[in-house]
Amino acid sequence: MLDDLDRRLLRLFQADPALSTAELAAQAGVPALKAGRRLARLQEAGVLQGQGAVIDWKALGYEVAVSLRVTLDKTQPRAFDEFLAAAREVPEAVEIQTFLGRVDVRLSVVARDLAAYRDLYRSRILTLPHIADIESLMTLAVVKDEEALPL
Structure with a gap:
């Protein structure tokens, strides 16, 4: 279901959920538009369910x-x-x-x-x-x- 780019984006996003799509794309080595489309697809598929605050x-x-x-x-x-x-x-x-x-x-x-x-x-x-x-x-x-x- 996930390809290498999906996994790379998810790893980066897990490590720092505050990254913008442009920063995420730069770190993943892909254009921002492509990263944005992939993230949208992952959200539509229910893999990404949102972002939240981690409270200590x-x-x-x-x-x-x-x-x-x-x-x-x-x-x-x-x-x-x-x-x-x-x-x-x-x-x-x-x-x-x-x-x-x-x-x-x-x-x-x-x-x-x-x-x-x-x-x-x-x-x-x-x-x-x-x-x-x-x-x-x-x-x-x-x-x-x-x-x-x-x-």
């Missing part, structure tokens, strides 16, 4: 990151839908993933400190509907956090 939560004062593994009470027919709808309303839940297996949902939450996390856990997390079991894993260090693909 710690720089904003969020010192605590916790991964919550949640098992839901699956005897309730709408357990997943109701839990996910309520979890989306928790602003500190920065990521929500669903799984097949013993663990149904993983929430990644951030808090300013342990006291704030304790309050969040008691007032917002434990009140989410249909929780059968919950396990908290506090992040000590992020060893690898790479969104770039090996193109």
Whole structure:
């Protein structure tokens, strides 16, 4: 699906998403018009889904990151839908993933400190509907956090 030029443009774009089309083209060694057409084609194909800001939560004062593994009470027919709808309303839940297996949902939450996390856990997390079991894993260090693909 991707040719060498597509991969080269994507590698460059992943390395520095702030590059203009002209800068990207220059680094890829192709005319700007050709690079622009390729990027447009990659967007139309759904390969490029947009650009976004990468925010360092710690720089904003969020010192605590916790991964919550949640098992839901699956005897309730709408357990997943109701839990996910309520979890989306928790602003500190920065990521929500669903799984097949013993663990149904993983929430990644951030808090300013342990006291704030304790309050969040008691007032917002434990009140989410249909929780059968919950396990908290506090992040000590992020060893690898790479969104770039090996193109």
